[in-house]
Amino acid sequence: MNAPKKTLVFLLIACVQLAVPAWMIVTRERTLSGGHAYRFPVAPVDPYDAFRGRYVAIRLDGLDLPAPTGTVMASGQRVYARIAQRPDGTAYFESLSASRPAEGDYLDVRVRDGGEQVHLLSPFDRFYLDEELAPAAEAAYREHASRTNNTTYAVIRVREGRGVIEDLVIADLPIRQAAIQRTRGP
């Protein structure tokens, strides 16, 4: 390959390599800026396994739903989960649809275990946090995400089937703030 051709090929490659992460950012920024915010309760976790490295392992609650009427879902199948809100303001998955709903907010999710009763794969599984705040955040998270006392929510922005985690809230405080408060003491 001669030098001018090599330069042209390089420019093409560089553009593609920049375009892919840029597209990842653009789609998520659009969701964060223009999407509706929902507070999804986070499923209780094993207190000794919540933190892995520098992120909190999370799983949305309420992932068991009946399959759409007259269909049997297969593992790995794509499905659309309609979102509704309870009187207390928390969100949950109301029903499933095999095709993209025409109205209302929904999330594009995958089936983990299929059949007539479906278990969904959690579309969000981690929330990254600073290393320094991690111990305090972990302690706060364990206290508020146990089976008997779950006041932990993931704030998720939803737009056109795509969701982006905006924050993780512990007892009405963003997790970073909760961790900072804990490190400073009462």
Place this chain on the structure above:
Amino acid sequence: MSRRHLVWLNGEMERWEREGVIDKPTAARIRGLYGADASPASRSIALTALSIVGALLVGLGIILLLARNWGDLSRPVRTILAFAPLLVTQALTWRVLQRGGSARPWWEAVATGWALSIGATVALIAQTYHLPGDFRVFLVSWLLLGLPIVYLLDSSVVFSLYAAGSTAWVIDAVTSNQPPDFYWWLLAAVTPWLWHRLRENSARQGTAWTALAGVVALLVGFPFALAPLLGRWWPVLFAALFACVYALDAVERDGPRFLRGAGRLLGALGLLILSIALTFAPFWKQHGHPPADLVTKGRLAFDHGILGLLVLSPLLLTVRNGRRWAPHQVLLSLSPLLMLLTSSMTDPDNAVGAARLFNLYPLGVGALALWAGMRREAVGTINLGMLFTGALVAARFFDSDMSFTARGLAFVILGSLFIAANIYMMRRKGGRHERT
């Protein structure tokens, strides 16, 4: 001539040799004329190695420094900084491409940094937006975005990283009970580059390591990729892989062997371990197939073509190079076929018979290798023969399934044959000395 000019000259001469403008002797004479014969080449290797390590360390250090203060930065700032590694390495690549041949020692370093920066950028964005941790999706994005670097900068290191990444992908897929089919596409995408490099540039320093990296990745990745399909045929698959590696490196070429002999060693050792394992009955109980199974299983394996291709490849090489090969080399290359046939025709209830019969294989390889080695006075071949024979002897000596009498008789007969061969060789050597 200044060092800068020497580096330029060496870089250009590599290109001239590649494109057939000058041959090796001419290149050597030119280098000798300008005093560039040995030192710039070795300086070039040192430069390349140091620059790769330096690039890796600097890149990783920057990532760590960013990570320390990451949480304090706003999302827009983090997004911009996420692109920094990629932009910097792309700028460096642009620079080396503009400088052409004189910057050749930097190509591998820049390519390595560029490839790693792609992963860093995608990982930083994933962290900023808390993206789900789908390892395979992340890996595929990285591999596909990094693959063009292998072609553009002709980089062995990036190829090795790509091979390792593809292997990691297929292992993760299979252990997660996901279909591994995409692995074949990943391999196919890099095959043209690898083929071109092995055919055109066998004398280049990085080629042997490139080939070895590819071979090791294949030896790990293939079994995982084919395991769901082939089930109990995996020993034949391993035999075919080892035989291919052996056969490719054993073929005589005008230049250095493509794996510098490492392929023959790897292949022969793998076949040794497999063949000794096949001399034990429990192995055949698990992997033997009654005759009625042959048609169904055989059609399945060959329909998919992969196993058939692997089994036949060393056979084709044998046919092509048969006259120049010693009998033990032919026998090693035929191992997957022999194993396939024996496995297909063995009733698991008759595993003992199959195991006893299969003793002939390592015995045959060992005896033929010893014979060829003694005739040619080739120490390596004699060692191979000793290894096969010795391993078989050790396996049988401690085999409690055989009676003392059977073992004793077998050892006495075998030992007598070796002594007779030794006497024959000594007389032959003595006759040669008398004639001279």
